[in-house]
Amino acid sequence: MSRPRAKLVTNFPGCPVEATLTYLDGKWKGVILFHLMDRTLRFNELRRHLPAITQRMLTKQLRELEDSGLISRTVYPVVPPRVEYALTPLGTTLKPVIRALAAWGDEFVFCSPEGRELRIAKALNAPAAEIQA
Amino acid sequence: MSRPRAKLVTNFPGCPVEATLTYLDGKWKGVILFHLMDRTLRFNELRRHLPAITQRMLTKQLRELEDSGLISRTVYPVVPPRVEYALTPLGTTLKPVIRALAAWGDEFVFCSPEGRELRIAKALNAPAAEIQA
DNA sequence: CGGAATCCATGGAGATACTG
């Protein structure tokens, strides 16, 4: 009797871009996968990487990623409990995608120092000609 | 008196992956950008590419992409109206990201023929060893 | 043709409390 498997539904059958984004749905999953690219992480380690997420949401996102087959969940029968999350082989195939996302954010987006507002990097508000090249 | 500019807010300051995903927020924007990669498209041309989207949502997503500086909106003062959407120079910098998303979806996801349910391609449900390589 | 305006239902997500 396992948990019912979540169904992922697309609005645009046949669109590979949307298919991928459906698996990264929400804004949390991408970040979770990003941190799992480096190494296996425990539940509370992930929480520390995602300061704003609630326990409930983290659990939910992890379950969905697990259902999708992108991450694995390993429970060690010890006290206190120890649960580790890691990329599955399928999950590792996403690395180039995650890296592409990270690279673009790194290059073009910055965050107002004190706040959380995102802005396009100054360099790209320059006249089009400079960028077109 | 221009429309107020939408503020993009992040939950994880300093995370480039989430920054990028914030700009692709929702599942529609990625698809819109994907289609604009090839060529400029008019409003109703985009609708035809996105059969499931409502007029209201398409307008909203296009406005947000415009606010982000990723696409441009050109109104031709003719009757009947003609409005064209295209990638800006900044938008074109997203092409590698969109291509990475499309490539992964192409390789690993398929859609049940009649429905809209997404599944991982059979090949990847195979034993890990086969994929790890 | 390409929207804007309005109304409304749904569920995504926060806060809080409890547990093996």
Add this chain to the structure above:
DNA sequence: CAGTATCTCCATGGATTCCG
């Protein structure tokens, strides 16, 4: 430590109508 279980609320997005 790593989760459930409720309750609640508000934003997201659908349907419909009207407009330059």
